[in-house]
Amino acid sequence: MYIKTLSSRLQQLSAYLLPAQCLLCRLPSQGSLLCMYCQKSLLKQRPHCLHCALPLIHDEAYCSQCMHNVDAFTQIYALDDYIKPYPALIKNFKYKKQLLNGQLLAQLLSLSIQQNIPADQISQVDYLIPVPLHCKRLRQRGFNQAQLLADVLAKNLSIPILNQAVQRIKNTCAQEGLNKQKRKKNLKGAFTLQKEQQASLKDAYVVIIDDVVSSGATVNSLCTILLQGGARRVDIWAICRTSRQPKQIISP
Ligand SMILES: [Zn+2]
Ligand SMILES: [Zn+2]
Known part of the structure; x- marks a missing residue:
């Protein structure tokens, strides 16, 4: 009763x-x-590059950039291109604290991952690592959007989160308007590995969680640190992947 x-x-x-x-x-x-x-309709897959997740016009496997570039990461998987309704959902989530939007985006991303990434690949992932925010930015915003996304993904996909493995020690300025070389310079020394967590990273398959991947400079920089720390494979799972440089979204 x-x-x-x-x-x-x-x-x-x-x-x-x-x-x-x-x-x-x-x-x-x-x-x-x-x-x-x-x-x-949101879970409908559009043609995208199997390596970097950039949207493709035709149904090829890889984009022209990936034929020449050598990236530190193995694969980026994104829910979609940075197109309607994602810009509004993401901006309201990050800048207006509409956390329900974050829940919705994370639920969609985990469903999309379950539909499109083989189950035996998902089960091999050792840890999720949300892109860390600098402590100043965390205080301003009050939450880390990547952490919230990772919390939902961890629960839905039964993968542990490795928190505190990396710290963002440089409060990098917005990458908007910077060319490729300047973006790289801006991110130099942005992340550092926590020595206490290095044992967990040894030979691990880790997935970085981010909201929007645009130039890929942030995730590449983080990925390099994780590989140096002993990880054997690093992928990225994100809500959107775009080659454009949308205002505001670029700021972590
Ligand atoms: Zn509806
Ligand atoms: Zn590509």
């Missing part, structure tokens, strides 16, 4: 806490963040 009352109270509470409408189209969503229609 007591359990029954408790469970009906919890149901009432979740109906109150969870939106009854789809966050995007406002149609009834039966307690989910998205209606079935929006979820299905």
Whole structure:
């Protein structure tokens, strides 16, 4: 009797806490963040490069850049290009603290990963590492968006998070408007490895979690540090991948 009352109270509470409408189209969503229609359309895969996840016009395997570039990471996987509705969802999440948007994006990313990355590859991942924020930026924003995304992914995909493995010791300025070389210079010495965590990294397959990957300079810099620290493979999972330099999004 007591359990029954408790469970009906919890149901009432979740109906109150969870939106009854789809966050995007406002149609009834039966307690989910998205209606079935929006979820299905957002999980539709567009052609993208299998190495760097840049959107492709034709259904090739790799983009022209990846034919020549040598990256530190093995693979980037992104939910989509930086196109509608993602810019608004991400900006509201990061800059207006609409954390429900973050939950929604992380849920979509984990569903997309489960649909498109082989289960035996996912099960080999040892740790997720959210891109760390500099302590000053963390104080300003009040939360690390990559950490929130990683928390949901860790739960849904049963992969532990390796926190404190790397620290951001340089409060890098926005990368917008900088050329490739200046971006690299801007990030030089931005991250440092915590010696206490180095044993966990040895021979590990780690995945960096980020919200938007644009030039790839940040994740490449972080990836190099992790490989130097002993990781055997580093991938990146992100909400969006774009070659454009969208204002604001570039700032970590
Ligand atoms: Zn909808
Ligand atoms: Zn590529």
